[in-house]
Amino acid sequence: xxxxxxxxxxxxxxxxxxRAAIAAAEVNPKLSIAVVSKVYPMRSHTVSAEGGAAGVAxxxxxxxxxxxxxxxxxxxxxxxxxxxxxxxxxxxxxLRLERWGCPWNREPDGHIAVRAFGGMKKKRxxxxxxxxxxxxxxxxxxxxxKYQPITRYDEWFVTKLLVDDGRVQGVVAIDVMxxxxxxxxxxxxxxxxxxxxxxxxxxxxxxxxxxxxxxLVQRAGxxxxxxxxxxxxxxxxxxxxxxxxxxxxxxxxxxxxxxxYRYLQDYNLGTPQAxxxxxxxxxxxxDRLSQAFVKEDQKGRTxxxxxxxxxxxxxxxxxxxxxxxxxxxxxxxxxxxxxxxPVNELIPVRPVVHYMMGGVSTDIxxxxxxxxxxxxxxxxxxxxxGANRLGSNSLTECLVFGARAGRAAxxxxxxxxxxxxxVLAQATDEQKRLEQQYLxxxxxxxxxxxxxxxxxxxxESGAGIYREQSTLSQAGNKLRELQERYAxxxxxxxxxxxxxxxxxxxxLGYMLDVAQSIVxxxxxxxxxxxxxxxxxxxxxxxxxxLAHSLVRRNSDGSLKVDYLPVKITRWPPGERVYGQEEKPKxxxxxxx
Amino acid sequence: xxxxxVLEIARYAPEKDEKPSFQSFEVPFRKEWVVLDALxxxxxxxxxxxxxxxxxxxxxxxxxxxxxxxxxxxxxxxFLSSYGNGATVRVEPLRYFPVIRxxxxxxxxFLVKLQSVKPWLIRKDEPPLSAGExxxxxxQLDIYKQFSMCINCTLCxxxxxxVGLEPTFVGPAALALAQRYNMDNRDQGAExxxxxxxxxxxxxxxxxxxxxxxxxxxxxxxxxxxQQYKLKAALExxxxxxxxRGSEDQSKEVRP
Amino acid sequence: MSVQPSTEFHPRWYRxxxxxxxxxxxxxxxxxxxxxxTSVAVAWSVxxxxxxxxxxxxxxxxxxHFTHRMQAPWMLAxxxxxxxxxxxxxxxxxxxxxxxxxxxxxxKRVPEFLVAAPNYVLWVxxxxxxAWFVLRKS
Numbered sequence: 006x007x008x009x010x011x012x013x014x015x016x017x018x019x020x021x022x023x024r025a026a027i028a029a030a031e032v033n034p035k036l037s038i039a040v041v042s043k044v045y046p047m048r049s050h051t052v053s054a055e056g057g058a059a060g061v062a063x064x065x066x067x068x069x070x071x072x073x074x075x076x077x078x079x080x081x082x083x084x085x086x087x088x089x090x091x092x093x094x095x096x097x098x099x100l101r102l103e104r105w106g107c108p109w110n111r112e113p114d115g116h117i118a119v120r121a122f123g124g125m126k127k128k129r130x131x132x133x134x135x136x137x138x139x140x141x142x143x144x145x146x147x148x149x150x151k152y153q154p155i156t157r158y159d160e161w162f163v164t165k166l167l168v169d170d171g172r173v174q175g176v177v178a179i180d181v182m183x184x185x186x187x188x189x190x191x192x193x194x195x196x197x198x199x200x201x202x203x204x205x206x207x208x209x210x211x212x213x214x215x216x217x218x219x220x221l222v223q224r225a226g227x228x229x230x231x232x233x234x235x236x237x238x239x240x241x242x243x244x245x246x247x248x249x250x251x252x253x254x255x256x257x258x259x260x261x262x263x264x265x266y267r268y269l270q271d272y273n274l275g276t277p278q279a280x281x282x283x284x285x286x287x288x289x290x291x292d293r294l295s296q297a298f299v300k301e302d303q304k305g306r307t308x309x310x311x312x313x314x315x316x317x318x319x320x321x322x323x324x325x326x327x328x329x330x331x332x333x334x335x336x337x338x339x340x341x342x343x344x345x346x347p348v349n350e351l352i353p354v355r356p357v358v359h360y361m362m363g364g365v366s367t368d369i370x371x372x373x374x375x376x377x378x379x380x381x382x383x384x385x386x387x388x389x390x391g392a393n394r395l396g397s398n399s400l401t402e403c404l405v406f407g408a409r410a411g412r413a414a415x416x417x418x419x420x421x422x423x424x425x426x427x428v429l430a431q432a433t434d435e436q437k438r439l440e441q442q443y444l445x446x447x448x449x450x451x452x453x454x455x456x457x458x459x460x461x462x463x464x465e466s467g468a469g470i471y472r473e474q475s476t477l478s479q480a481g482n483k484l485r486e487l488q489e490r491y492a493x494x495x496x497x498x499x500x501x502x503x504x505x506x507x508x509x510x511x512x513l514g515y516m517l518d519v520a521q522s523i524v525x526x527x528x529x530x531x532x533x534x535x536x537x538x539x540x541x542x543x544x545x546x547x548x549x550x551l552a553h554s555l556v557r558r559n560s561d562g563s564l565k566v567d568y569l570p571v572k573i574t575r576w577p578p579g580e581r582v583y584g585q586e587e588k589p590k591x592x593x594x595x596x597x
Numbered sequence: 598x599x600x601x602x603v604l605e606i607a608r609y610a611p612e613k614d615e616k617p618s619f620q621s622f623e624v625p626f627r628k629e630w631v632v633l634d635a636l637x638x639x640x641x642x643x644x645x646x647x648x649x650x651x652x653x654x655x656x657x658x659x660x661x662x663x664x665x666x667x668x669x670x671x672x673x674x675x676f677l678s679s680y681g682n683g684a685t686v687r688v689e690p691l692r693y694f695p696v697i698r699x700x701x702x703x704x705x706x707f708l709v710k711l712q713s714v715k716p717w718l719i720r721k722d723e724p725p726l727s728a729g730e731x732x733x734x735x736x737q738l739d740i741y742k743q744f745s746m747c748i749n750c751t752l753c754x755x756x757x758x759x760v761g762l763e764p765t766f767v768g769p770a771a772l773a774l775a776q777r778y779n780m781d782n783r784d785q786g787a788e789x790x791x792x793x794x795x796x797x798x799x800x801x802x803x804x805x806x807x808x809x810x811x812x813x814x815x816x817x818x819x820x821x822x823x824q825q826y827k828l829k830a831a832l833e834x835x836x837x838x839x840x841x842r843g844s845e846d847q848s849k850e851v852r853p
Numbered sequence: 854m855s856v857q858p859s860t861e862f863h864p865r866w867y868r869x870x871x872x873x874x875x876x877x878x879x880x881x882x883x884x885x886x887x888x889x890x891t892s893v894a895v896a897w898s899v900x901x902x903x904x905x906x907x908x909x910x911x912x913x914x915x916x917x918h919f920t921h922r923m924q925a926p927w928m929l930a931x932x933x934x935x936x937x938x939x940x941x942x943x944x945x946x947x948x949x950x951x952x953x954x955x956x957x958x959x960x961k962r963v964p965e966f967l968v969a970a971p972n973y974v975l976w977v978x979x980x981x982x983x984a985w986f987v988l989r990k991s
Contacts, residue, residue, distance in 0.1 A: 106718035115732030147716040211653040454641030497645035502864040506645040611864040695866035736960030824953035
């Protein structure tokens, strides 16, 4: 087996990964930095983010208000020291991206323009039309090309973290093009592989989002945090699950039921106004809007279609000019994929799995409990998103915590020795495992797609927007069954060259692990908070559950859930109030 | 009649095939399906060894470009219904690229070309972050915005005969991205890039076939970008000709 | 940034040869090749124009000789064909103009046809003026 060595190794080349790589290269240009990604970096799912990136930009706004919106939006599950660091560094990071050429939308005088977003009391979302993630990712990727210390491993698929002597020492990866299995050693590893939306049948997430990093880290003995908190975005197109950005509502779109009624007023989200009101109605947080949809559906006030119930997003009153200027991608997607022109037609939408608030448990520098192992972006749980992420915080999170992890890893790497021979023995074992379990295996009976479909159905029905003991237990049992059947999969493809069936099989393995963690955490949290709603425990329970779930995998494959207190600094838990003026202000006062 | 459509898919297994051949698959004809859905149906249900790239399924990651009935297309945005029930649709890897396997092409050469145009903001000065953003009015943004929409799907390379005949040609997407930075009022690297690209494998390699612009799924207009680039290069050349040691400062001097 | 090549192991890539007749694959390619080939016609027209100017400078005899030569049937046929191709190139250039020289007024890009249109108008007016001038004399 051939071995390659670097000082710092990134797994994943999306927003967080590229930001971390650049940060490390800037801290110490002598370091050798590897970006290992299963797709070309500009294909990473950051590219699909639409609405924008939050960071205080205007004099009427303040860091405390951004922090308060984030913390109350997260139903007080956010670690407040992390949120404070986040809101403080957010504007600098967004500005840095401007310096690298990101085409942010502008005011007429040439300064950065900001837009409103759900759950935010002030306009603070920087945007590049409604292709913000696309522009950020390409800006980062193109900028990264000028850094000599960065080496890319494009289309290399990581199968294992190499751990010895209490620290991570590299990875085993398949060079997908040649099929060669190789070890790449490193003094520090930063996992930036994004989320796991593909565990669910109906998701905005790209095909590559399979929870790879979460499973890799958990298998290496490091816990995942808050995996029960999974965000449904209220506005996805039926069938495809394509996201219609929250910006459509921030620019003034209405959510209406089958009777043309703005139903959100019935769910404690304020009273309808013609113009959008911040933190109210359509600009409420995503968890509340998705939950309102389910209730509306139960009342029979949604529209039934071939692909499930829908409500409508009405942009018609915004006019063609505004839609073209601020929401061109929304129009393009509706016309291309639904044959609907939002300028004069209603857009059918329904809640769709969008974002994993939980992930690899890290501190505010992205460091995990395992030496030399860092994580940033959606794969990580710092945690700034708590029980429900606010729209436009995640792109900024990739930048702020990507940069922090990059710098921290660069510092860590300097003092470390090169990896030892024992990890190379591990790598050889991993190669044998891959060959025996997948490439040279014969006689299996289970098809990958069948298992995947069954997993998606089980998780959707057990751990959807509303959960309860019985359905969660069923899902848990089903997942255990699927894990057993997974050992019996069959591959049609035994080729060495670009074997995507092999990578799909490995991804399915990752997804099953992550799905089990989600269900296990959801079972244990017997309260309702943010995106985790238990019909059998409908109240928030701060006495018992103002704490992060930590889920570990034992060597026998069983899971163990522990709790870690939430860090509260200046904002004691309060009631989440939307659509009214007074109470959020009280919250801020208390905070002082 | 059952709703069916036939996909003729180019297959190439480098371990055993000398060259690609076609294999036919019958798939259900569904009005909401795109070509990529049909490929996924085959991979999931019929033949797991079918090899292709895809990811976002919303026309922005740029992975799933293929030749569909001879036209470069994003397969996630190409509906089966545009070919009709019972039709035969031919799916091949993007033209002019080396084929790694089945529908997967080698992109490494494109990445080298992309890097060669220095697609990043070049500055002579680097004011501190505390100095705030570089100002850019909406009008200044609009000048280059179109060229910044490239998703690197490489459909334009598959449409460009010059790429086929002269593999060293830098190509439409990379040149358009160079022009994207040239036209950005924050950038100061236009001169540097012109030196790199005003040669027969750069902008002068383009013979204005115009196909790149026609096939671009994001309306980037690489052909327009390259013609603008040529015009600028020609003007610079004329300027240099009239003012032999001519920089703009020297041109202000009055010479006898 | 550098990229790790995996050339030592990488598989056999298939490179499809470009057919000699690739340009027959679509009418757009055929049109493109036609433009490439018929640039000779443009060159020929330039030569004819230069010859015309030279004969004019030399005096009436030379001019008469030139016009006489131009009346030969094969010459007429050649020039008619060259003229047709010249039209093709003219249209190509006029349509290219707005793409190569985007015009902006008040920060907005002027629609392409508005940039191309003056070219055509000027062309028609100039042609009409010359036609009037030539036909009036004869």
